[in-house]
Amino acid sequence: MKHxxxxxxxxxxxxxxxxxxxxxxxxxxxxxxxxxxxxPSLGTADAASVVAGTTVTNTGPTTMSGNLDLxxxxxxxxxxxxxxxxxxxxxAINPAAANAAMVDVxxxxxxxxxxxxxxxxxxxxxxxxxxPGVYAASSGLSLTGxxxxxxxxxxxxxxxxxxxxxxxxxxxxxxxxxxSPCNVxxxxxxxxxxxxxxxxxxxxxxxxxxxxxxxxxxQGRALTQTGGVTLDSNVITSACSAAPPVxxxxxxxxxxxSxxSxxSxxSxxSxxSxxxxxxxxxxxxxxxxAAPVTGGGPLSPTASGFNGTFLGYMGMLLGxxxxxxxxxxxxxxxxx
Amino acid sequence: xxxxxxxxxxxxxxxxIGAAVTHAPRGSAVTVxxxxxxxxxxxxxxxxxxxxxxxxxxxxxxxxxxxxxVEIPSIHVVSNLLAVGMTAAHAMAAPEGGAxxxxxxxxxxxxxxxxxxxxxxxxxxxHIDNRxxxxxxxxxxxxxxxxxxxxxxxxxxxxxxxxxxxxxxAYTLAQTTTRPVLNLIYGTGPPAGRPAQPSADGLAxxxxxxxxxxxxxxxxxxxxxxxxxxxxxx
Numbered sequence: 001m002k003h004x005x006x007x008x009x010x011x012x013x014x015x016x017x018x019x020x021x022x023x024x025x026x027x028x029x030x031x032x033x034x035x036x037x038x039x040p041s042l043g044t045a046d047a048a049s050v051v052a053g054t055t056v057t058n059t060g061p062t063t064m065s066g067n068l069d070l071x072x073x074x075x076x077x078x079x080x081x082x083x084x085x086x087x088x089x090x091x092a093i094n095p096a097a098a099n100a101a102m103v104d105v106x107x108x109x110x111x112x113x114x115x116x117x118x119x120x121x122x123x124x125x126x127x128x129x130x131x132p133g134v135y136a137a138s139s140g141l142s143l144t145g146x147x148x149x150x151x152x153x154x155x156x157x158x159x160x161x162x163x164x165x166x167x168x169x170x171x172x173x174x175x176x177x178x179x180s181p182c183n184v185x186x187x188x189x190x191x192x193x194x195x196x197x198x199x200x201x202x203x204x205x206x207x208x209x210x211x212x213x214x215x216x217x218x219q220g221r222a223l224t225q226t227g228g229v230t231l232d233s234n235v236i237t238s239a240c241s242a243a244p245p246v247x248x249x250x251x252x253x254x255x256x257x258s259x260x261s262x263x264s265x266x267s268x269x270s271x272x273s274x275x276x277x278x279x280x281x282x283x284x285x286x287x288x289x290a291a292p293v294t295g296g297g298p299l300s301p302t303a304s305g306f307n308g309t310f311l312g313y314m315g316m317l318l319g320x321x322x323x324x325x326x327x328x329x330x331x332x333x334x335x336x
Numbered sequence: 337x338x339x340x341x342x343x344x345x346x347x348x349x350x351x352x353i354g355a356a357v358t359h360a361p362r363g364s365a366v367t368v369x370x371x372x373x374x375x376x377x378x379x380x381x382x383x384x385x386x387x388x389x390x391x392x393x394x395x396x397x398x399x400x401x402x403x404x405x406v407e408i409p410s411i412h413v414v415s416n417l418l419a420v421g422m423t424a425a426h427a428m429a430a431p432e433g434g435a436x437x438x439x440x441x442x443x444x445x446x447x448x449x450x451x452x453x454x455x456x457x458x459x460x461x462x463h464i465d466n467r468x469x470x471x472x473x474x475x476x477x478x479x480x481x482x483x484x485x486x487x488x489x490x491x492x493x494x495x496x497x498x499x500x501x502x503x504x505x506a507y508t509l510a511q512t513t514t515r516p517v518l519n520l521i522y523g524t525g526p527p528a529g530r531p532a533q534p535s536a537d538g539l540a541x542x543x544x545x546x547x548x549x550x551x552x553x554x555x556x557x558x559x560x561x562x563x564x565x566x567x568x569x570x
Contacts, residue, residue, distance in 0.1 A: 298551035300469025
């Protein structure tokens, strides 16, 4: 009971902050009607965590819950120490599946790019609250702090950038009111770069490349077409399989009392920790992620048995035999 | 004196053999000898939760020898078994040592997985070659074909688990980091950070693993891993 009261009061404070921010900044949330955008279908790429065209380069213990599809490229490096929770498909391994995922990503990118905008998002998204809709940026999208997406489980959010998507270190995408992570889409005209330890939510469909800096967690997918994906100690979880965020509690934002900067920081941090899915903590042993290294060096040609040395000995035997025969023949010829 | 010994023997036989003998008249050596059915063969099944190493043993601890011999008659392997853990990079350990190290001739059992013969997946690795590039204990593993026999001899208990090869497949290094292949190699427990789990099909699986493909100088290891899957037979 006591715990309930504490958590309620926290959401009141958080909701109050949301209302304060919304009211103070006059953002789209308060003026945009509930526009019913629909999420595009990802087809076979639905099972993917990463889709790339040229290369996938990883550093550190990256984990991803879904497939890794690379087409037409074949270069996947850094696995291990990285792990793929699903299937690894490349231009060399199971190319048909990798190609199918790439085709589906291209189609979804086209749907997103063609969706009519209902609002604009030209400034830094830091501190803004968005309702469902399609938001277009005429230049690059940037996020240096926290952006809040407010709606319900059916709300769809599409952000479109003609060029880049760049987040600063420690940036966060916060879902409020039960927004499903699988309904958040980022269509990027060139490349996306997420700064270190960014906690990002949504499917990123970038035309060229996506770079996740050290410690970025992505609740969604990193989908590129022409370029590569760079990873560094990241956790990528499926956008849809995660439990709904705790912010689905229906406590109405009623009071706006004492929303100082310190309380906003703490409430933001606590909420984000519930929306980003981290690996299960119930492990009793460290997970094994790779096969053993079972070779001392390159196999020597002598190991094959039928080799130069063997042929040399056979040649000497044959030559010796021929000489012996010739000698015997000459001895017999002399005697006769 | 002699009759007492015979009676004790008959009672012991009745205890072991069961109801078939309990109705036979006792006290006569001849009767016992005639009515005794063939003794049942000693069971080759491991007890429910066998252990080769203490459960408290850290996976980061050094390899320890266990009283098990691995035999693969078709490729002339007779090898001692070491219980190994994992490396700092969370891969199964495969100790190497110097050029003349005995490790090149030893096989390694991953002690985070099942015991060979228990219901689950046991993993045994061996080197393909040594520092000179000469074949090591699993140098000829790629010659195993479906149906070949693998014997795991528990020397201390005097029992032998028999496995037959069901499939062999070489995976690239990148593929060996994916969950389906890791599950094939180690079973479902260790890749999820859990202890060994019973297999879904209720069978005792054994995975033999060694290097394959070609030597990659950039990463100083072979670019593929050969996985031989086997299943226990009685």
